[in-house]
């Protein structure tokens with residue numbers, strides 16, 4: 001029982017700390033973006049294994065004919081996000097924009113968290129609007145259409161909606177002059193966090209829940225009605241389950 005509690009409370013901080021440390025090591029890798037992609041794969045695999053061993057609801061371990069569709073969504077969204085990051089760098093180089101201001105002399109990890117601010121605000125704001133306005137909800141509702149929670153749920157998004165959510169933040173980062181490796185670092189951390197948030201893993205965020213947006217989707221409050229809550233990662237707002 002003690003071992004189970006240790007995993008429930010320890011998995012999120014330990015795994016996220018490992019991912020953040022891995023991201024911090026990216027600048028010393030030959031191909032930083034490939035390193036970050038490998039880090040995301042390792043993080044998602046860990047969450048998938050944890051939810052198999054420690055499920056919140058054992059019934060949700062059974063595939064619901066949703067897996068192939070979610071894999072396709074994940075692949076398309078990965079391509080959309082990577083294209084968006086690379087596209088904004090290519091576009092910036094093409095127009096010769098040097099950037100308004102970016103703290104290139106800061107440690108890499110500090111730059112990554114700096115990039116997270118406009119990106120996270122963008123995701124939060126567009127998500128919130130998507131629960132309010134019909135034309136956005138039509139694109140976003142697919143994200144809430146699953147009948148079970150599991151590690152790949154976070155990627156069930158309409159690609160246009162994924163682009164709309166990240167777009168404003170990427171534009172801000174493009175104007176500021178954030179490097180692609182920095183934006184990629186934040187997206188790697190976010191991908192593993194989202195896998196936790198949408199997983200069937202019976203975990204607790206502990207005191208971190210006050211900083212993170214996990215209250216809605218962290219057991220024991222997790223339920224389909226509550227999953228209709230707001231996106232939140234950095235503390236923009238009180239949770240609105």
Ligand SMILES: [Zn+2]
Pocket residue numbers: 127131140143144228229231
């Ligand atoms: Zn939503």
